[in-house]
Amino acid sequence: MxxxxxxxxxxxxxxxxxxxxxxxxxWFAGKSAPPPEPHGPPDPPALIARExxxxxxxxxxxxxxxxxxxxxxxxxxxxxxxxxxxxxxxxxxxxxxxxxxxxxxxxxxxxxxxxxxxxxxxxxxxxxxxxxxxxxxxxxxxxxxxxxxxxxxxxxxxxxxxxxxxxxxxxxxxxxxxxxxxxxxxxxxxxxxxxxxxxxxxxxxxxxxxxxxxxxxxxxNVGCESCHTDSAPHAALMQDRNPADADAGFEQRPWRTTDQIQICARCHRGEDSVRKSEITRENPKIVRYQPVGLGQSKCYVQSGQRLLCSTCHNPHQHAARQATVQYEKKCLQCHSVSPHSARCSVSPDSGCISCHMPRVEIHPSISFHDHWIRVRNDTDPPAVQGETDVRQ
Ligand code: HEC
Ligand code: HEC
Ligand code: HEC
Ligand code: HEC
Ligand code: HEC
Ligand code: HEC
Ligand code: HEC
Known part of the structure; x- marks a missing residue:
């Protein structure tokens, strides 16, 4: 170096x-790109290369x-x-x-x-x-x-x-x-x-x-094409007004498969971002890595990986604008139909997030919701005190 x-x-x-x-x-002034170099542009750095x-x-x-x-x-x-x-x-x-x-x-x-x-x-x-x-x-x-x-x-x-x-x-x-x-x-x-x-x-x-x-x-910014990768051909096809081909142009359709979590993990960080030994319930670092935490949850593992990021988040919307009760509805989709699934003996109908996915502080002014959904005990990183989860 x-x-x-x-x-x-x-x-x-x-x-x-x-x-x-x-x-x-x-570019912020909206000017056009400089002309290409005579021998074509140099190979872009690997991580940013997108074809x-x-x-x-x-x-x-x-x-x-x-x-x-x-x-x-x-x-x-x-x-x-x-x-x-x-x-x-x-x-x-x-x-x-x-x-x-x-x-x-x-x-x-x-x-x-x-x-x-x-x-x-x-x-x-x-x-x-x-x-x-x-x-x-x-x-x-x-x-x-x-x-x-x-x-x-x-x-x-x-x-x-x-x-x-x-x-x-x-x-x-x-x-x-x-x-x-x-x-x-x-x-x-x-x-x-x-x-x-x-x-x-x-x-x-x-x-x-x-x-x-x-x-x-x-x-x-993280635009449509960050998640809907390779969707330019689709747009071109639609432009030609051929709605019958709406599917064409999409080679992968991650929003319909568990691969979706990988798309989010590219930036929100998945298991390749941490050492195996770091994945412990005590480690507050995991709280920042939602895909890692979610991946440890019984909700994810034991539901045949039916729990996706988009189960709870509309990926087009601002997470914090959604009322807490909307998230709880998602919990109850799987946790209300006893005896087929576990019901909470403490609070079967409400308050799920503050007890099972509380906010945890990772820096004096930055906290994240712990996506490792679980029954918490004393070894877990402490929840931010005073969180009420009363947003309507
Ligand atoms: C953060 C990732 C992400 C971004 C950014 C994103 N999408 Fe999506 N989009 C998804 C996922 C995931 C789904 C599937 C949602 C589901 O299965 O409920 C989806 C679904 C869709 C759908 C299918 C209908 C629907 O609403 O579920 C359309 C159309 C769509 N997105 C268009 C767009 C457009 C246009 C943009 C940019 C303005 C965009 N998306 C930005 C992840 C994203
Ligand atoms: C000229 C119009 C047009 C443009 C531009 C366009 N789309 Fe679409 N798109 C459509 C139509 C029509 C459909 C099929 C009907 C629907 O689902 O709304 C569709 C469907 C989709 C779907 C849903 C596919 C599914 O699985 O059901 C996604 C996701 C999507 N478009 C993303 C994008 C993204 C990202 C862009 C920008 C790169 C884009 N579209 C540009 C017209 C367009
Ligand atoms: C692996 C992907 C990744 C890398 C690399 C990355 N970020 Fe981020 N950044 C994120 C994600 C995802 C968030 C959303 C919150 C979170 O998970 O930390 C974020 C959030 C932020 C925020 C806070 C935004 C807010 O108000 O919520 C800042 C500031 C930021 N990043 C700056 C940087 C800077 C500077 C660098 C390089 C030194 C960097 N990031 C590298 C993915 C990344
Ligand atoms: C896709 C279905 C699904 C959703 C949605 C879901 N869970 Fe689960 N959850 C499960 C399954 C399956 C298990 C493991 C078997 C069981 O206990 O029923 C589980 C287990 C649990 C456990 C026990 C974990 C342990 O370590 O013993 C808790 C607590 C829990 N879920 C809370 C929640 C909360 C809170 C939400 C909403 C934020 C939620 N779940 C959303 C399917 C789901
Ligand atoms: C069982 C429901 C559920 C699932 C599944 C889920 N989240 Fe969340 N997520 C939440 C809740 C609840 C919040 C808190 C939102 C708020 O502040 O209003 C949240 C907040 C976030 C935030 C904002 C920062 C924070 O932690 O407070 C990010 C980023 C995030 N989730 C990413 C993801 C990603 C990526 C996935 C998939 C790996 C995912 N989430 C899956 C419920 C869920
Ligand atoms: C290309 C990188 C990238 C991808 C892919 C990505 N994110 Fe993000 N995400 C970010 C960054 C950076 C932020 C910080 C935004 C800010 O500055 O507030 C963020 C913020 C968020 C937030 C919290 C802020 C908000 O607007 O609510 C949620 C929730 C979230 N992402 C969910 C997802 C989900 C779900 C997926 C997959 C469907 C996903 N993200 C894919 C980079 C990404
Ligand atoms: C006041 C805190 C609190 C609230 C609110 C709460 N829980 Fe719990 N939950 C617990 C505790 C503590 C346990 C462990 C109980 C035990 O072991 O007897 C538990 C256990 C569970 C279990 C495991 C049950 C089993 O038999 O394995 C599930 C699933 C669960 N909760 C889901 C939820 C859901 C869904 C909600 C929201 C509707 C919710 N909880 C609200 C504290 C809470």
Whole structure:
């Protein structure tokens, strides 16, 4: 691995930034892609390589208005923005954040070209651009800047400070190293390279490939085609008004099989994301990996894998907009017809989620519902106290 030193070499270019930043986010301005290179584009990085053509969700929405309108309210439709326009941008106006651990203060400037940050005393007080805002802001927003160092390996900085919606304030990004920074650029954030960086974009976009300090072929957010993979041919066929062929163009139909869980697990993380030994009921990490947790549940294992993500979630909608009682109805589809299935001796008709799928905290302001559905005991990660589950 190259030393991050080369990033410093690159730094003056970045910090003099306005123009460069403008180029790097050309796509947000709706400009067309640069012309192909004479010998065709280089092979895209493996994890982002996708062979099909992507149309974008709005195209699908022309014929599937209901799904599209629902989708627009979901977190999936807002997983990546330019810092020219992202939720809570106004809150950064005039904001400073003191990194107590490293004794540095960040000063934020939401400019027309995107957000910029200054740390007095570093790089002569030059502005460092924050390029991309990850996350809808439901829980948090984290900034990433691409900082190519002239090698083939993509490199970037995950900014040290994130926005935490639950606390209504900025805070240190989870996973950032403590202790002194080894070089000045690390004061701005964690250096991420190669596959780790590519994966950020892979999970937060429908398509996109890092080239230097910008993304090409970008379709931001988790769009229709993230889940309905390879559906462009279908759209083309439908465009030719041949409804009899509605099925054509779909090679796989994951929404009808248990493979669906694999589609979700690509981003929500499945068993290949954890070591077998980590899958224990005590481990709070599993709580964040819904497909792993669900896969351990007797509900999943003993129902002949009839329990899918879409049993409980309309994949086009915002999960948290659904009333809790809607989820409980799903439980009762399988747990009410005694003696054929188990009924709860404690509370047979209601309150299922708060006792069997409670929220568990994994960071002071971030909690997830434990999808390992079970009768809980003292060894389980503690449930967030005071959750009432009374949303109607
Ligand atoms: C020109 C119109 C048109 C476009 C564009 C279009 N579809 Fe469809 N789609 C249809 C029709 C018609 C059907 C069959 C009737 C129905 O289920 O609504 C269908 C069916 C579907 C189904 C259900 C298949 C099943 O298993 O029953 C899915 C999923 C789907 N489309 C996804 C997409 C996605 C994703 C896109 C964008 C890439 C897209 N469609 C673009 C017209 C279109
Ligand atoms: C394996 C796929 C994957 C990768 C890689 C990934 N994310 Fe995410 N990210 C998710 C999923 C799924 C969520 C939804 C909540 C969750 O499960 O954590 C999420 C949520 C988030 C959120 C919070 C959004 C909100 O408000 O709920 C932020 C911020 C974020 N990711 C930033 C990043 C950054 C920055 C990187 C790279 C350093 C990254 N993610 C890498 C899949 C991924
Ligand atoms: C997060 C993954 C995901 C995204 C994003 C997504 N879908 Fe779906 N879609 C599914 C799943 C899963 C099903 C099957 C639902 C079921 O079986 O109940 C489905 C079903 C459908 C259907 C069949 C009818 C229905 O509503 O069940 C259509 C049509 C459809 N999707 C179109 C779209 C369009 C258009 C978009 C983008 C605006 C989109 N989908 C985005 C996962 C997704
Ligand atoms: C697709 C059917 C299905 C759905 C939906 C379902 N379950 Fe289950 N569940 C089962 C089966 C099958 C078992 C194992 C056999 C049994 O106990 O009946 C089980 C077992 C359980 C157990 C006992 C687990 C243990 O470790 O002993 C609990 C608790 C439970 N389910 C709660 C729930 C809750 C709460 C929901 C809704 C959030 C739910 N289930 C949804 C099928 C389902
Ligand atoms: C038995 C019902 C059930 C099933 C099956 C289910 N979920 Fe959930 N899920 C829930 C409930 C309940 C919530 C809490 C929603 C809320 O806050 O309103 C939730 C919340 C979530 C969230 C938001 C973050 C959190 O944990 O609070 C994500 C992401 C999620 N589920 C993903 C998935 C995925 C991926 C699958 C399939 C592997 C899945 N879910 C299957 C019931 C279910
Ligand atoms: C391409 C990556 C990707 C895929 C595939 C994917 N998700 Fe997500 N999902 C995300 C990211 C990223 C977020 C964080 C959204 C945000 O910023 O709020 C998320 C958020 C969610 C949430 C919580 C927020 C909300 O809008 O309710 C649920 C529930 C969820 N996903 C369910 C699913 C299910 C079910 C599937 C499979 C049918 C699926 N996801 C497939 C990346 C993905
Ligand atoms: C106040 C907490 C609480 C609520 C609310 C609750 N449960 Fe339970 N449930 C428990 C406890 C505790 C047990 C273990 C009881 C025992 O072992 O005698 C249990 C046991 C179960 C079992 C296993 C029964 C068996 O014989 O193996 C199932 C299935 C179940 N609950 C489903 C549900 C469903 C579905 C709901 C919502 C309709 C629900 N529970 C609501 C606490 C609760």
């Amino acid at each position: 190259k030393t991050p030193r080369s990033l410093i070499a690159r730094w003056p270019l970045l910090s003099t930034a306005g123009a460069l930043l403008l180029i790097s986010i050309w 099909t053509r992507f149309l974008g969700s709005a195209k699908c929405g022309e014929c599937h208005d209901k799904q599209f309108q629902h989708y627009l309210t979901s977190g999936h439709s807002k997983t990546l923005s330019s810092t020219r326009d992202f939720p809570f941008r106004d809150r950064f106006e005039g904001m400073t954040f003191a990194d107590a651990e490293r004794q540095k203060t960040f000063h934020y400037f939401p400019e027309d070209v995107g957000m910029e940050v200054v740390v007095p005393g570093l790089f002569g007080g030059d502005r460092f651009p924050l390029q991309f805002a990850f996350g809808s802001g439901e829980h948090a927003i984290t900034f990433v800047t691409l900082t190519p160092d002239g090698t083939e390996v993509p490199a970037g900085i995950e900014h040290r400070v994130s926005w935490f919606t639950g606390q209504d304030q900025a805070g240190l990004t989870p996973g950032q190293l403590g202790g002194p920074a080894h070089q000045d650029i690390e004061y701005f954030g964690r250096v991420i390279r190669g596959e780790t960086l590519e994966r950020c974009f892979e999970c937060h976009t429908t398509s996109g490939r890092i080239e230097g300090d910008h993304l090409v072929d970008l379709i931001p």
